[in-house]
Amino acid sequence: MKSQYKIAAYITAYEDPKAVMDCLNAIACQSSFAIDKLLILDNSTKKPLLHLTNKENILIKFHPENIGIAAGLTWAIKWAIEQEYDFLWSFDQDSVPAANCLEILLKTYYQLSQQDNYKIGIIAPTPSDPRTSKVIEGAVFFNDHFLALKHNSSVDFYECDSPITSGSLISLAAAKTISPPCVDLFIDGIDLDYGLRLRQKGFHNLIATKAIMHHNFGSPIQVKFMNKYRYIQQYSALRYYYICRNHSYLETRFSQGYYHFTSLMRRIKYMLLQILFIMLYDLEDKQLKIWACLLGTYRGLIGNISKTW
Structure with a gap:
């Protein structure tokens, strides 16, 4: 495996500083690979994360007018590409990756990327909602609609068109080949659109079954x-x-x-x-x-x- 991937992480924050801190701490505690920079887009009205602005490895943009998830992700991808990062690890605030999550994602990426002409756009963990004990499935586009792809725990990874945004490790080499997330989508369907457009460019989007993430999905x-x-x-x-x-x-x-x-x-x-x-x-x-x-x-x-x- 490449000795040192350069990785930035990104969190969309909105009115829940405790959830943001839980996510941030889980990112900081990854067992084998360190995050070089953490980007946070805070859409909260009262800037509850102001105390983090003095941290050298954290960059926060405050938007109390709420510019949404898509605009924040677009900013983070653009910043990471300009700073010559290899990956952007994207999160919603209500996600907590396991301590070995990033290690498994990167090992899977490295192993598969050694194959000839196997280009990876996104590699994502298996997200599950602790409130319902249900896996939050990735999607495939089937004829006229997006369809949830049944989770397959018997393999190490499987392909889909669109993993959920949270937990997605985005290859920035792939991100350079398509337009950024559509900001007009604001908060829904961003993952569906972005993932499918990467697939249409010939990239593979994967879900790693051994990489686990808890994610509170909706209400x-x-x-x-x-x-x-x-x-x-x-x-x-x-x-x-x-x-x-x-x-x-x-x-x-x-x-x-x-x-x-x-x-x-x-x-x-x-x-x-x-x-x-x-x-x-x-x-x-x-x-x-x-x-x-x-x-x-x-x-x-x-x-x-x-x-x-």
């Missing part, structure tokens, strides 16, 4: 629907808007030919199902959340992602 609640217990996610109206808008936009744009029409139908079906769950299980702001789903889906289908919520 899950357990409900009984059609005589079966299942977890569903509850969101704010803002999140419903961006989920419906961005996924509608991406899936209909990546779909080709006849599948463009079936994708449109699938997105309308998804919107109606979300509205049903809001009516059945949400306890507050039902009308606002329903409007968010309707408006987001409409804007996504017509391709207008410059409009914010």
